[in-house]
Amino acid sequence: MKMNYTGKNMEVTDALRDVTEKKLSKLEKYFQSDISGNVTFGTEKNRKIIEVTINLPGTILRAEESSDDMYASIDKTVDILERQVRKHKTKLQKRYRNNETIRFDNVPSLTKEEEEDKPKLVRRKRFGLKPMSSEEAILQMELLRHNFFVFMDADTEEVSVVYKRKDGNYGLIEPDFN
CATH class of the missing domain: 3.30.505.50 (Sigma 54 modulation/S30EA ribosomal protein, C-terminal domain)
Structure with a gap:
């Protein structure tokens, strides 16, 4: 993965960049080709914020997390991105049937419990636009x-x-x- 690293209200150190690359490399098993994306580190008051955007052809995976510790935020963000790939596996399979950008054999299927916890459309609302x-x-x-x-x-x-x-x-x- 080719990631661009930027910092808001902070400097991106080599150690922070290395740790983030190592954690994000865990996601490389899901992708066929080189994927590009952006990682933005930031601080607001005492909160450490990381925002990761991975650009796939036709879709975007994005996660943003904040906590008191930047390394904890990085871990949470990687978990969110991994969950997004797993959650949208079937939708992505339909979209990328011919375009080999995702390795679906590495994406685990949802368990019955996770499928039951999946949000459902429970209400449909129509209204006039003024x-x-x-x-x-x-x-x-x-x-x-x-x-x-x-x-x-x-x-x-x-x-x-x-x-x-x-x-x-x-x-x-x-x-x-x-």
Whole structure:
């Protein structure tokens, strides 16, 4: 795996880079070819944060973890990525049947217990989209006490999503059909 290492509010030391490469090499058994990705280390107050993004053709594996110890965060992140590969094995198999980027013989199947714990679609909701600005959508989201809100952007007349970020700010997702 070819990973790019960056640091936010901290310097990425050689020791930290070596430990991360060693831990992430555990995931190489799942991939056929060289895969690229990004690793971002950061500190906020006393929290040590690591964010790993692995770019596969057609999909992205991503995990973010924070704790008081950077090495514990690295371990948790690798576990999350491994779980994502295992969880999405069948979906990935269908997608990559001809494109050999993942070694499925190394991905263990879900056990019965894990399959039962798998989240299910339990509710379907339909609602009309009213044209509004992103500010109105944020207000509506806050009134509903939701983490996100789907709306029709009055300017572009396209469906967009506003969401509340972990840092307390808001994000806007706009469709790009290119």
